[in-house]
Amino acid sequence: MKVPIKTKVNGKLYEQEVEARSTLLDILRDELKIKSVHRGCEDGECGACTVLLNGKPVCSCLVLAAQVDGAEITTVEGLLKGDELHPLMLAFIENHAVQCGYCTPGVIMTAYYLLNNLADFTDEDLRRGIEGNLCRCTGYIHIIKAIKAAKKCKDSGNWW
Amino acid sequence: MEERERRLVSGKGFYVDDIELPNMAHCIFVGSPYAHARIKSVDVSRALRLNGVLAIITGKEVAKLMDPLPATSNYEAIGWHWRTPKVYPLAVDKVRFQGEPVAAIIAEHPYIALDAADLIDIEYELLPPVSDVNEAMQPGSPLVYEEWEDNMQVHLEFNFGDIDAAFKEADRILRVSWHEGRVSGFPIEARGCVASYDRITGMLNMWSSTQAPFLGRQYISSALRLPTNKVRIVVADVGGAFGNKLNWWKDTVVGLGSIVTGRPVKWVESKRELFLTGSHNRDVTWEGEVAVKNDGSILGVKAKFVKDLGVEGTNRGSAAMGIIPACCSVPNAYRLFKGLKIEACGVVTNKSPYCAYRGYGKDKGIKFMERIMQIVSRELNIEPEQIRLGNFIQPHQFPYKQISGYVYDSGDYPAVLKKALKLGKVDLWREKQRQARKQGKYIGVGVAFMVEPAGVAAPHCIYGGLTQARVRITSDGLVEVENDQTEIGQGSTITRTKVVANILGAKIDDIEVKRDSSDMPGSGVYSSRGAVYPTGALIRAARELRVRMIKFAGHFLNEEPAHIDITDGVFHSTKDPTKRMSLKELADCAYFRPGPRGLPHDMQVKHEILLDVSASWFSPNTAQNPTSTYATYCSGADIAVVEVDVETGAVSILKYAHVHDAGTLLDKDVVEGQIFGGIVQGIGEALSEELVYTRSGELLNNSYTDYVMPTAQDSPDIVMGHIETPSPFTELGQKGIGEAPVITSKAAIINAIEDALSPFNIRVPESPATRERIRRWILESQEG
Amino acid sequence: MRNFVGLRAIPEMEYHRPIALEQALKLLSELKEGCKIIAGGTDLVPAARRGRMSSSGHIHIIDISSIKDLDYIIKEDDMIRIGAVTKLSEVGASTVVKEHVPILAEAASQTGSLQVRNLGTIGGNLCNASPAADTAPPLLALDARVNIRGIDKQRLVPLKEFFTGPGETILAPGEILAEVQIPITEPTAGSCFIKLGRRNAFTLSIVSVATLVKVKDGIFDDVRIALGAVAPTPIRASKAEKYLTGKKVSEQVIDDGAKVVTSEVKPISDVRASARYRKDMSYIVTKRALTMCFNGSQVTSFAGKG
Known part of the structure; x- marks a missing residue:
């Protein structure tokens, strides 16, 4: 069965017909060609497919595509300003928080949400906040460091 | 610089799953729900009728169209008890582990292939499974391979020095037993590849998530009966590997699928498939005795080492070979060994194939030794660091030939350990430990030390020490770099860029590391070899290229090469600052204007007209000392402070310190990133990660839900220190480090738990030390 | 046994998206067979991908x-009403919930991960009827009721009658759990939620416990203990509650009361924990939770950290 849906993905409006059994992850990757959203466990356990759904991080593997009719979705592609990387992305690079890169877009989306929604935080808050993003390369230390560095960018107005 | 990272943060990755080719089909594997069964029939007719299914390959086809999977190592020829099975990537007559692929479906869409999976009718005759290694070793046990008389695939004896003398001189003999649970790396991206067969050229092009494309090509072409030059593998971005991407048995079927259908075929392994069909690691048991003097001197170790290989350890992966470094690594950093004798058994069971996972084999011997150290420390009531300091090989003794034959290149083990003790504030924590005990709290301080053999070159196997690098200046003055140091997230792109930029004097942004592929002969990354072998080749190539560049530049600038230097991509005379030319200008001169006709005469005569150099590297250590299978031997010390909640068994990590000596550091950030990640993997292994099989061979936890890996909340802050003792055997003094941290962190955590529980007089017998197990050990100690 | 496949495709199905409760109920009564209700999808979608959604017959x-009229948190005089499709993240963050029933806020915040809580709903957490559902113990301890709606009827059922087995509830075909009603208890009560899993975070409970204690003149006046993951359904430990009620508060009494819990739990052994450990931990966490009810703070989060 095909279901018509309208979405706004990274600021762009889409109207499409999706298979009822497709997940949001499926249509983002296979139809909209947004490849930053990674197929991880497809179990809701690893967070590699994290996107912002109406501003909040969710595992896109757990959502049926049909369910997002009318929703706004943001992925790392949506944080770019043309070719310019978001300060949060630069913080990840500068702090060596990108190793294999497979978990990275998901972690960045969670971190983006946390930074925009927590006025202040401790390391422990950050560790709690990204508990749903498994990373097997970094031991999380450089990721925490990168998010803290990004906070400084945000506080100094270097943010969007 | 950081072009790769810029791509990866912004969604421009090129992972296997991102690849889309015109007309591409999709492959899935259909496996057995049973661990041990004879296949009576496979009927694919219903599945083939499903719209969108293109082809179904079964064991019958592979047995006809393919050769059996090649052995990655075979020591039968040199007289060892070493068996290799005849196996295919799809089960032909019987299945030997739960999930073993029986058929591969190729369809227009992955969902169609999955829909078809239930339409394949397979009739099985169940056989008694054997999933317990001890049962598998009993006479009369069900046979995994009926053509063998028992389940012992590999049976070796290691006997170094004089074991009888060691035990005769000992004041005390202590028994030690230690088991490590079955675990694996389980990167967030599982395996996968795309195969595209060109019927006109007969060329099979593949894109793969692999650590070793050249070895993969060898393996795949052998199984598919193709000449190696008809298979080319390009490495996609790799979403983590850790040894798990050092096998290609399923890739052969994907290749065959493309040949059969004439269409590009993509296979992206699901996480559940990765869990169930491997590859796995650890699952070893040591039973042994240690001979010690009352002052803590370790004189010898006698042990039996049993490794549960799963279905086999030679063809789908390289499990059996890991036994060798496991046994040879036991003496670790200690100099007083008089004898070492180990009986090693590699046993097959009805479990998933076993291959590499960070540590591979060496980790097992080192952890066993570090458990011995802990036990000796307790039994003799000498602090664990003192025992180690008393046994350490001393800084003046290098190169040091260890009793097992390894020749340790360099190091300052006392300095490494002392620095770790300081960073870990061990004295302070021991005081806190005393105070806490009075309040009924159980804090423990764990110490672990390791010497990690890194960079293997072993005979009679695919891990022989092959490497090649190529560095060239393009006609527009950029630098292209290529070697077999596959980027798998360890940071080899950045490392290679920096190494070459430093040697050539080129601008870092002018360096391009080419996408890894099977074009470069070399065995890829594993065994912590990246910084040793491929980097060695790269340094040699870059140095040679630099000589040539300087010579060319001197020629064009009319200056003696001895007075030419290059910085930031600009050549200049050290005598006459007006004599300058950029790398781009030099390239133009060398290639076209004037071109080869204008090059120095002697270079024309020697045919050295290109700014393009290839080089290899082989460990001088191994060359000079054939028993020293590894090139370098880094060292490291870990201090873990834990608190055990004795009511629940929960462990909290209060402090973690790590000090490392990887020789000359090529890139501190890269090294630290790897170490942090490795430490947390080791913590996961120590506390919660374990693959649990039932007696009938069913894997109970085949997902991240129940295979419990550390989240950010389970991972500690880590204080890290470095000591740099250059290796005399490598080009820049660098040493391999990749696998090291996962080894010591596990041992340090286990030792810390044991220390915390010392009032209960508990010896931690196995890993992981789960909450439930810790609670059980405490209750058992109280009961009796 | 079915062939092994890593992940299965979600079966072909027909998708319906009612925007009002009445419309949903009407659909259920018209379609009858093969209807599955989805809200957050955090349980249903993985189950489907594991091949646990039958593909025989038509799936709706x-x-x-x-449905907007199922998404709310409302405080009335003596009760908090939460619509079934209210996200767990909203339950956890709600100031009303945090103020009046902090154990529920805590349990909701410890369910899954941030990404899961932003999808998962309180109704879904209950209807999925996992014995380990984290919101169940606090709701049981709070004597919550669920409002179940059918096409022309509704019934208000105490939550403790709602669960009938693992994955099973009293919901009849055509019914929807529409609302959770939580009576507000006196603020003098101390309450606590504790969850023990296999790691510190984002983990399935091996045992979870919610306690709520009222004391009058040093005597246990009202004691409520509810546990998850230690029986086929989340349970109230009524024997232990009875044991404690009327007794003078002391460490010893708490310990004895917590021990009674072990006679009430009926845990299973699985890959996550053995029955023995679950039983043992029922005692330990109950003891801790009861003790913490006296420690001033209303709620203490615990995930294994000593």
Whole structure:
């Protein structure tokens, strides 16, 4: 069965017909060609497919595509300003928080949400906040460091 | 610089799953729900009728169209008890582990292939499974391979020095037993590849998530009966590997699928498939005795080492070979060994194939030794660091030939350990430990030390020490770099860029590391070899290229090469600052204007007209000392402070310190990133990660839900220190480090738990030390 | 046994998205067979991908997640009402919930991960009827009721009668759990939620416990203990509650009371924990939770950290 849906993905409006059994992850990757959203466990356990759904991080593997009719979705592609990387992305690079890169877009989306929604935080808050993003390369230390560095960018107005 | 990272943060990755080719089909594997069964029939007719299914390959086809999977190592020829099975990537007559692929479906869409999976009718005759290694070793046990008389695939004896003398001189003999649970790396991206067969050229092009494309090509072409030059593998971005991407048995079927259908075929392994069909690691048991003097001197170790290989350890992966470094690594950093004798058994069971996972084999011997150290420390009531300091090989003794034959290149083990003790504030924590005990709290301080053999070159196997690098200046003055140091997230792109930029004097942004592929002969990354072998080749190539560049530049600038230097991509005379030319200008001169006709005469005569150099590297250590299978031997010390909640068994990590000596550091950030990640993997292994099989061979936890890996909340802050003792055997003094941290962190955590529980007089017998197990050990100690 | 496949495709199905409860109920009564209700999808989608959604016959997915009149948290005089499709993240963050029933806020915040809580709903957490559902113990301890709606009827059922077994509830075909009602208890009560899993975070409970204690003149006046993951359904430990009620508060009494819990739990052994450990931990966490009810703070989060 095909279901018509309208979405706004990274600021762009889409109207499409999706298979009822497709997940949001499926249509983002296979139809909209947004490849930053990674197929991880497809179990809701690893967070590699994290996107912002109406501003909040969710595992896109757990959502049926049909369910997002009318929703706004943001992925790392949506944080770019043309070719310019978001300060949060630069913080990840500068702090060596990108190793294999497979978990990275998901972690960045969670971190983006946390930074925009927590006025202040401790390391422990950050560790709690990204508990749903498994990373097997970094031991999380450089990721925490990168998010803290990004906070400084945000506080100094270097943010969007 | 950081072009790769810029791509990866912004969604421009090129992972296997991102690849889309015109007309591409999709492959899935259909496996057995049973661990041990004879296949009576496979009927694919219903599945083939499903719209969108293109082809179904079964064991019958592979047995006809393919050769059996090649052995990655075979020591039968040199007289060892070493068996290799005849196996295919799809089960032909019987299945030997739960999930073993029986058929591969190729369809227009992955969902169609999955829909078809239930339409394949397979009739099985169940056989008694054997999933317990001890049962598998009993006479009369069900046979995994009926053509063998028992389940012992590999049976070796290691006997170094004089074991009888060691035990005769000992004041005390202590028994030690230690088991490590079955675990694996389980990167967030599982395996996968795309195969595209060109019927006109007969060329099979593949894109793969692999650590070793050249070895993969060898393996795949052998199984598919193709000449190696008809298979080319390009490495996609790799979403983590850790040894798990050092096998290609399923890739052969994907290749065959493309040949059969004439269409590009993509296979992206699901996480559940990765869990169930491997590859796995650890699952070893040591039973042994240690001979010690009352002052803590370790004189010898006698042990039996049993490794549960799963279905086999030679063809789908390289499990059996890991036994060798496991046994040879036991003496670790200690100099007083008089004898070492180990009986090693590699046993097959009805479990998933076993291959590499960070540590591979060496980790097992080192952890066993570090458990011995802990036990000796307790039994003799000498602090664990003192025992180690008393046994350490001393800084003046290098190169040091260890009793097992390894020749340790360099190091300052006392300095490494002392620095770790300081960073870990061990004295302070021991005081806190005393105070806490009075309040009924159980804090423990764990110490672990390791010497990690890194960079293997072993005979009679695919891990022989092959490497090649190529560095060239393009006609527009950029630098292209290529070697077999596959980027798998360890940071080899950045490392290679920096190494070459430093040697050539080129601008870092002018360096391009080419996408890894099977074009470069070399065995890829594993065994912590990246910084040793491929980097060695790269340094040699870059140095040679630099000589040539300087010579060319001197020629064009009319200056003696001895007075030419290059910085930031600009050549200049050290005598006459007006004599300058950029790398781009030099390239133009060398290639076209004037071109080869204008090059120095002697270079024309020697045919050295290109700014393009290839080089290899082989460990001088191994060359000079054939028993020293590894090139370098880094060292490291870990201090873990834990608190055990004795009511629940929960462990909290209060402090973690790590000090490392990887020789000359090529890139501190890269090294630290790897170490942090490795430490947390080791913590996961120590506390919660374990693959649990039932007696009938069913894997109970085949997902991240129940295979419990550390989240950010389970991972500690880590204080890290470095000591740099250059290796005399490598080009820049660098040493391999990749696998090291996962080894010591596990041992340090286990030792810390044991220390915390010392009032209960508990010896931690196995890993992981789960909450439930810790609670059980405490209750058992109280009961009796 | 079915062939092994890593992940299965979600079966072909028909998707319905009612925007009002009445519309959903009407769909359920018209379609009858093969209807599955989806809200957050955090349980249903993985189950489907594990091949646990039968593909025999036609499947209708009724998506109730966008029914606005099931998405609310309202405080009335003596009760908090939460619509079934209210996200767990909203329950956890709600100031009303945090102020009046902090154990529920805590349990909701410890369910899954941030990404899961932003999808998962309180109704879904209950209807999925996992013995380990984290919101169940606090709701049981709070004597919550669920409002179940059918096409022309509704019934208000105490939560403790709602669960009938693992994955099973009293919901009849055509019914929807519409609302959770939580009576507000006196603020003098101390309450606590504790969850023990296999790691510190984002973990399935091996045992979870919610306690709520009222004391009058040093005597246990009202004691409520509810546990998850230690029986076929989340349970109230009524024997232990009875044991404690009327007794003078002391460490010893708490310990004895917590021990009674072990006679009430009926845990299973699985890959996550053995029955023995679950039983043992029922005692330990109950003891801790009861003790913490006296420690001033209303709620203490615990995930294994000593």
